Amino acid sequence: GPTIITMENEADLFYRQMPKVELHAHLNGSVSFSTIEKLMARKPHLNIEHNMTAILSGQKRTLDECFQVFKVIHQLIDTEEDILMVAKDVIREFAEDGVKYLELRTTPREDKNTGMTKRSYVQTVIEAIRQCKNEGLDIEVRLLVSVDRRHGVEVAMKTVKLAEDFMRSTDGFVVGLDLSGDPTVGHGGDLLPALQKAKNCGLKLSLHLSEVPSQVDESELLLNIPPDRIGHGTFLHPEVGGAQSLVDKVMKNNTPLELCLTSNVKGQTVSSYSNHHLLYWYQKGHPIVICTDDRGVFCTELSKEYQLAASTFSLSREAMWSLSQKAIDFTFAPDSLKQQLHQKWFELHPSLFQ
Numbered sequence: 463g464p465t466i467i468t469m470e471n472e473a474d475l476f477y478r479q480m481p482k483v484e485l486h487a488h489l490n491g492s493v494s495f496s497t498i499e500k501l502m503a504r505k506p507h508l509n510i511e512h513n514m515t516a517i518l519s520g521q522k523r524t525l526d527e528c529f530q531v532f533k534v535i536h537q538l539i540d541t542e543e544d545i546l547m548v549a550k551d552v553i554r555e556f557a558e559d560g561v562k563y564l565e566l567r568t569t570p571r572e573d574k575n576t577g578m579t580k581r582s583y584v585q586t587v588i589e590a591i592r593q594c595k596n597e598g599l600d601i602e603v604r605l606l607v608s609v610d611r612r613h614g615v616e617v618a619m620k621t622v623k624l625a626e627d628f629m630r631s632t633d634g635f636v637v638g639l640d641l642s643g644d645p646t647v648g649h650g651g652d653l654l655p656a657l658q659k660a661k662n663c664g665l666k667l668s669l670h671l672s673e674v675p676s677q678v679d680e681s682e683l684l685l686n687i688p689p690d691r692i693g694h695g696t697f698l699h700p701e702v703g704g705a706q707s708l709v710d711k712v713m714k715n716n717t718p719l720e721l722c723l724t725s726n727v728k729g730q731t732v733s734s735y736s737n738h739h740l741l742y743w744y745q746k747g748h749p750i751v752i753c754t755d756d757r758g759v760f761c762t763e764l765s766k767e768y769q770l771a772a773s774t775f776s777l778s779r780e781a782m783w784s785l786s787q788k789a790i791d792f793t794f795a796p797d798s799l800k801q802q803l804h805q806k807w808f809e810l811h812p813s814l815f816q
């Protein structure tokens with residue numbers, strides 16, 4: 463029959479073709495269903511089903527239940543071979559969605575049974591980035607090493623050392639450190655020495671901050687470092703129980719916020735798309751960047767997040783383009799690469815806005 467191009471299809475295409483920057487993507491949360499299927503075939507004895515690794519559309523979970531999902535995914539991905547396949551698939555899929563610059567983040571894991579060490583884990587992710595580059599994929603990828611706040615300051619210190627070693631030894635692939643993990647466990651303040659050490663040695667810092675309510679004291683301490691970017695910042699502003707002093711600090715330092723709409727709605731820290739704090743910061747003209755967080759777990763795409771933000775807040779395509787272009791300046795990439803990306807955006811603009 464005839465092909466009917468609906469408005470939705472046309473918008474899908476527009477946001478997929480729009481060049482984009484992804485700055486907040488956890489590797490193991492970004493694994494697509496097709497990759498999960500390959501992993502399940504490798505490990506049939508685990509008896510894992512799809513609804514254990516992803517939160518389908520219309521479904522919601524508590525944040526706590528989201529963290530149970532990561533445990534299942536981690537069971538499926540426990541060898542260097544798995545990591546290589548997963549990282550390559552994730553990079554390829556971001557490229558297919560029109561992402562031109564990707565900062566992946568991941569928590570180094572070791573596995574006594576398979577012989578995987580934290581060092582070989584990071585090495586393997588870097589190998590995947592190299593292979594994708596050699597295959598000519600139209601995407602630049604950099605890596606942030608993640609500190610899981612649940613594991614405490616000693617592990618954090620070791621992770622920082624590992625990140626530092628890789629930053630110095632591997633032609634610029636490792637650019638920073640991420641603080642993540644279940645925000646209801648542990649206190650970010652305990653990790654200050656590790657985060658400070660990372661900052662001092664030249665690693666850029668992206669910190670999950672105020673992802674859940676009642677973390678004013680912790681956020682205050684973390685903002686004093688200060689971080690180079692903030693993940694979520696959902697409960698920073700006074701209207702949601704944060705504090706004006708936190709907002710003032712973020713604004714004084716002009717610290718960009720990484721915002722992940724679907725993640726926050728499906729994890730129920732934000733009650734609906736229209737109540738997302740994107741609007742609060744956007745109206746202030748504060749630097750924000752739209753991200754996916756965990757595109758596999760939350761069943762989304764970066765293009766979809768842009769489309770959702772545009773439709774929820776009635777933002778024009780030019781406004782969305784401008785957001786994606788400004789995000790180039792919030793990357794942890796060197797200036798030369800930022801310039802190349804700006805050039806790419808400049809060249810692609812006419813093809814999207816005739």
Ligand SMILES: CNc1ncnc2c1ncn2[C@@H]1O[C@H](COP(=O)(O)O)[C@@H](O)[C@H]1O
Pocket residue numbers: 488489490491528532567568569570608610642643644645670673725729755756
């Ligand atoms: C939903 N909001 C979130 N808040 C905090 N941390 C999160 C997160 N989503 C993911 N992670 C962090 O990323 C890990 C999975 O990827 P990697 O194994 O590191 O690649 C999770 O175990 C958690 O530590």
Ligand SMILES: [Zn+2]
Pocket residue numbers: 486488642670693755
């Ligand atoms: Zn995150």
